[in-house]
Amino acid sequence: MVHLQILQLSENRFSSHNGNTDLKPFFASLANCSNLTELNLAGNHLGGELPSIIGTLSTKLAKINLDDNHIHGPIPPEISNLFNITLLNLSNNILLNGSIPPELFQLGSLERLYLSNNSLSGHIPSAFGNVPHLGLLDVSKNKLCGTIPESxxxxxxxxRLFLYDNQLSGPIPPSLGKCINLEILDLSYNRISGTIPIEVASLSSLKLYLNLSSNHLQGHIPLELTKMNMVLAIDLSSNNLSSTIPSQLGSCIALENLNLSRNILKGHCQREIPDSLQASSTLKQLNFSYNCFSGDITNNDAFSSLTIKSFLGNNRLCGSIEGMRKCHRKLTHNLLVAILLSLLIIPIFCVAGYPLLLRSKFRRKSTVFNMKGIENEKEAMRKEIKYPRITHRQHLEATGGFSPSTLIGSGRFGHVYKGVLQDNTRIAVKVLHFKADGEVSGSFKRECQILKRTRHRNLIRIITICSTPDFKAIVLPLMPNGSLEDHLYPSHGPQCGLDLVQLVSIWIAL
Structure with missing residues (x-):
């Protein structure tokens, strides 16, 4: 045993003494192994506290792997007696607790320290800055609090610096920018606040990933972040970052994964997600979900493999991405259509559909009528217009008994049929459904009242009406050129759409 240099007992399911509660006898048995340089007991069932006699092991010991066991209790300060240790791995012992002993930083040769997935608490000691050769520090998944040491x-x-999944708070120290050899920086899942320091965003040494997600960071994304020419992944998700995405971010020549989701990012132009990101030849995974983006997104270049999952929560986005709502019109065209639609009123049915009537400008008298004046106006209108009388029987004859072959449209309150009167007048008959609750009857009266008072060159005239207790219809001239909806939205029908000049002309004509 004296000449033993490497003890390799990993993943053998060994247990300690006294029902797997006492590690002291085991470490005592190694006291005479003066040439021991490596101790690997990872992935066993070893339980109990680390005894202080661990500090009496060979001073030649360079590597200790005790990860993935059931060790509990604090880290003994006597471990600092092993001054030639370069690697110490105590991770994945979830009951290992207490604070990180300051004596640990007397290990002047320490290069790699793994303390992740334990129950360590307290602050990260500033004495970490006294370990000159430290190249990897992993204290993730603990209960550490306080701020990140300036040291x-x-x-x-x-x-490589892994501080994620703790309870760290305060700002990111700009002094981290002095770690000029840093390749990985992971501060995610903490309570870190403030802005992203320019000094940290300027770390051009980062070549694997930068993860600042799930914190309380705010402010804008620093332009200096675009200088990370070697970084493969950047995750800034689940913060309070605002303002715009720097368009130069797409020029990071090695960047493959970019996650900006769950912030309040937006932009200053119609297409707020920079074109440079879509044009990137390296980006493979992107996430812009739950921000304030809008505009038209196409599934080209770097966006070709993305789905709606990368854009969730941005309700003003549209485009050709799988699962995303389609963009039917350009913004300027939509604006004109919106203006036109705001002027539309009562639907009047005709052949091949029924055009929506444009809202007319009601002509009103310049004086306010009293009740007597209103009655005089009604009497004058009755004398002026003589409506032809068309009986229910004539309606039946003109439409072939309201045959399905003459049906040209349906709506909430009724159907529209085409027909020909005995004098060869071509008509459209809007027959309202009869309901006992009076809903249709009220609608019929309101429609007749409005049509009677309406005068405009763009409104179709009414020929007559037919009203009995169980039959109500409006007779209109037959219009052969389709509905306004077909022209405004040609994709809904066979007709050709109106061009921009025609839309403007119609609008002006109102």
Whole structure:
């Protein structure tokens, strides 16, 4: 045993003494192994506290792997006696608790320290800055609190820093920008606030990933972030970042994964997601969900493999991405159509559909009529217009008994049929459904009242009406050129759409 250099007992399901509660006998048995340089007991069932006699092991010991066991209790400060240790791995012992002992930083040769997925608490000691050769520090998935030490600036050899999934607060120290060899920085799932320091955003050494997600960061995305020419992934999701995405971000020549979801990002132009991101030749995974983006998104270039999952929560986006609502019109065209639609009123049915009537400008008298004046106006209108009388029987004859072959449209309150009177007048008959609750009757009266008072060159005239207790119809001239809806939205029918000049002309004519 004296000449033993490497003890490799990993993943053998060993247990400790006294019902897997006492590690002292095991470590005592290694006291005479003066040449021991590596101890690997990872992935067993070893339970109990780390005894102080661990500090009496061979001073030649360079690597200790005790991860994935059932070790509990604090880290003994006596471990600092093993001054030649370069790797110490105590991760995945979820009952390992207490604070990180300051004595640990007397290990001047320490290069890699793994303490993740334990129950360590307290602050991260500033003494970490006294370990000059430290290249990897992983204290993720613990209960550490407080701020990130400024002393990390002294770790010029630090390449990988994992502080995620703790309870750290305060700002990101700008001094982290002095870690000029840093390749991975993961501060996600903490309570870190403030802005992203320019010094950290300027770390051109980052070549694997930067993860600042799930914190309380605010402000804008620093333009300096675009200088990370070697980084493969950037995750800034679930913060309070605002303003715009720097268009130069698409020029990060190695960037493959970009997650900006769950912020309040927006833009200053119609297409608020920069074109440079879509034009990137390296980007493969992107997430813009739950921001304030709008505009037209196409499934070209870097966006060709994306689905609606990358754009959720941006209700003003439309385009050709799988699952995204389609963009039917350009913005200017939509604006004109919206103006026109705001002027439309009562639907009047005709052949091949029934055009929506444009809202007319009601002619009103310049004086306010009293009740007597209103009655005089009604009498004058009755004398002026002589409506032909068309009986219910004539309606039946003109429409072939309201045959389905003459049906040209249906609506909420009735059907529209085409027909020909005995004098060869071509008509459209709007027959209202009869309901006992009076809903249709009231609608019929309101429609007749409005049509009677309406005068406009763009409104179709009414020929006559037919009203009995169980039959109500409006007779209109037959219009052969289709409905206004077919012209405004040609995709809904066979007709050709109106061009921009025609839309404007109609609008002006109102």
């Amino acid at each position: 990390f600036a002294n770790l010029s050899q630090l390449r």
